[in-house]
Amino acid sequence: MEKILLKNIDKPEAYKLDNYVTNGGYVAVQKALKMEPDQIIQTVKDSNLRGRGGAGFPAGLKWSFIPKDPTIQKYLCCNADEGEPGTFKDRAIMDKDPHLLLEGMMITCYAIGASVGYVYIRGEFEYGAAKLEDAITEAYEKGYLGSNIFGSDFSLDLYVHRGAGAYICGEETALLESLEGGRGQPRKKPPFPALAGLYAKPTVINNVETLGCIPAIIEKGPEWFAAIGPEKSPGTRICGVSGHVKKPGLYELPMGVPLRELIYDHCGGMRGSKPIKAVIPGGVSAPMLIEADLDTPMDFDSMAAKGTMLGSSAVMVMEEGTCMVKVAYITSRFFSHESCGKCTPCREGTSWQTKVLHRMEHGEGRPGDVELLESLCDNIFGRTFCPLGDGAVMALRGALKHFREEFVYHVEHKKCMVGSDDE
């Protein structure tokens, strides 16, 4: 299979502009600059590219919401706040092939009429931020950024904005708040960012992986892209696999590859003799699946039909013997740590959930705690300002759905049912 996103990452010094060009880069953007912006938007619509950040929203449609009035300032923000636990795909593109992202941003900015674009990169990615800064400098020197890029009428400035440690800034309106120099707390929608985003101007926010698909779509055409994988979620996907497999890592595969194939054919199967107990298919917010679900294809719709989500396609594999109360506790601790504090159900709910799971995990569970957790889920889900609270609930509900007896055992016996707590 032809790779789109990771095609250069194993090549020596792929991060350098000259090498990117040698590898066929910056051809698509020159083609795009000769097209009408609307034609590009239509091309991306025809490709059926869906957002790779997690929600799977059609990228071309998102772009088409941007007002056409040329007198209004517009912005592109690349969401590189990669923070969903288990996810490490965008980092690879930025570290190893930053010009791919820049080229995707150039085309997108031209299509939506944005003269300024930002990469919002999480603060911890010092290395990737430096690589992006260097790549941007190289692009300016070549005339690929700045006034009249590639000799066209289009001018574009790109900047790196570094976060400083906050998962919530991956939520697009929190990202905008952060980019404006404030606390990263989500905004009320509507208005949606396409109408009032950064500095209240029309703004598109796209994930790194989404933008990384754009050059190939322009160069090879929407039909080529749409023919990869399932009709309704075409293209390739970078699956980041972690946990108890033999060969964890990044695998770029066509959408729709079943989990079983990913784990056994690509990752070499499990690391030891223990069979699979559970798999989280799309970052910790995605409810876990069990061995019986492994034939589910890795695409947006098939995962949704299984009651979970493809999310960031961060696949976390757990072997038999993994304590699910501990898994739930770690996950809940993460969400309560990262709750921005804006709305009560999330701020109070996730910390309460964590408190209950903490005592359960440490042999101090009380009768009624499992029911308390379930009631907390009911009172958080759908009642929070943004999807963070929902993520916390989906993760916990997934564990309770398949492994409720482990939670009950922890409460009744004050110890672990599967005996992994003595590590």
Add this chain to the structure above:
Amino acid sequence: MLTEKTLEKIQQIQKNYHSKKSAVMGALMAVQRDSGNNLTREDMEAVAEILEVNPVEVQAVAGFYTMYNWKKPVGRHHIEICWNLSCSLMGAEHLISHMEKKLGITLGETTADGMFTLSTAECLGSCGTAPMMQVGDDYYENLTVEKVDKILADLRASS
């Protein structure tokens, strides 16, 4: 007092935005980097003045994000070990207790000589090479007890 070098950085950062306030995060980080990886109340006030932002808004930003070190100072080497799911599955807790013993401190503390601060971090996006930790700007991946011992020794020797 901010140094000339820091002030220059802040001037540069401002050019990236259509609003001065957008430079708050970058400015705070620039100040922190130039002041031994720590931020003081005075630093925040200085940033507020330069960017013409209310000081309380700058403090709110410093308080919201985990990477600003203002609550208590961190040591020369700030060790942040990931204890989220992928790293935990691969044995992060074991490494945490090993480092606590080795350094003679518990999570959140700094060694008496000011050399190391040991903290936990939520997912740092390095899950395929778990367990991992970040020390300063650098990622250390596929950790084992032996590797951790060597990293600590090398850091100590480099200081």
